[in-house]
Amino acid sequence: MTAVFDTLSIALAETSDPPLLPLPADVAALLADVGAPPRLVAHLRAVHDVAAQLLEWLGRHCPGLTVDRAAVLFGAATHDIGKVLHTGELSGPGARHEEAGRELLLARGVPPELARFAGGHASWDGPGVGVEDLLVSLADKVWKNKRVADLEDLVVAELSRASARPAWQEFLALDEFLTAVGDHADRRLAWQATHPLTPVLRG
Ligand SMILES: [Fe+2]
Numbered sequence: 001m002t003a004v005f006d007t008l009s010i011a012l013a014e015t016s017d018p019p020l021l022p023l024p025a026d027v028a029a030l031l032a033d034v035g036a037p038p039r040l041v042a043h044l045r046a047v048h049d050v051a052a053q054l055l056e057w058l059g060r061h062c063p064g065l066t067v068d069r070a071a072v073l074f075g076a077a078t079h080d081i082g083k084v085l086h087t088g089e090l091s092g093p094g095a096r097h098e099e100a101g102r103e104l105l106l107a108r109g110v111p112p113e114l115a116r117f118a119g120g121h122a123s124w125d126g127p128g129v130g131v132e133d134l135l136v137s138l139a140d141k142v143w144k145n146k147r148v149a150d151l152e153d154l155v156v157a158e159l160s161r162a163s164a165r166p167a168w169q170e171f172l173a174l175d176e177f178l179t180a181v182g183d184h185a186d187r188r189l190a191w192q193a194t195h196p197l198t199p200v201l202r203g
Contacts, residue, residue: 005195138152
């Protein structure tokens with residue numbers, strides 16, 4: 001039996017509509033190992049791609065902002081991994097996947113500073129939330145063109161602090177960029193939706 005939607009090809013194969021960066025190879029192997037459903041792998045790839053776009057823009061727009069790029073990319077690529085254990089949360093609401101995802105990653109030897117994104121990607125107002133956490137949360141919204149004002153305000157504050165430009169100016173710049181990213185949301189959503197919620201097997 002071979003899965004029609006092979007995890008590694010969803011994670012790594014070239015795509016044209018939309019063009020998406022491949023997931024990191026180590027994350028792709030981990031997703032295959034834990035039997036991640038095709039829809040989840042596709043979702044993680046879409047959010048990882050948007051996170052990479054965010055980082056690329058930040059590097060040009062605000063080079064003074066210190067960001068652990070590898071942590072953001074890993075966080076985006078794994079944030080919903082707990083949905084392997086709570087598959088109902090792939091298509092419906094629920095937060096059980098958050099702590100479950102953090103624990104899954106820790107059990108696989110991922111250090112806490114990288115496993116934290118799986119546990120914390122849905123909240124951004126607690127203590128200890130850094131710019132990396134904000135960027136993973138933002139990518140997980142903007143990939144589908146969902147705009148969250150309080151989350152974006154926190155990112156604007158980070159930009160303004162790092163650039164010494166006024167917040168209104170950073171708000172306008174971020175808004176313009178996020179609007180452009182959101183313009184491609186329909187293509188990402190359509191691509192993700194072609195991937196089934198459960199593995200499809202053929203004999
Ligand atoms: Fe997500």
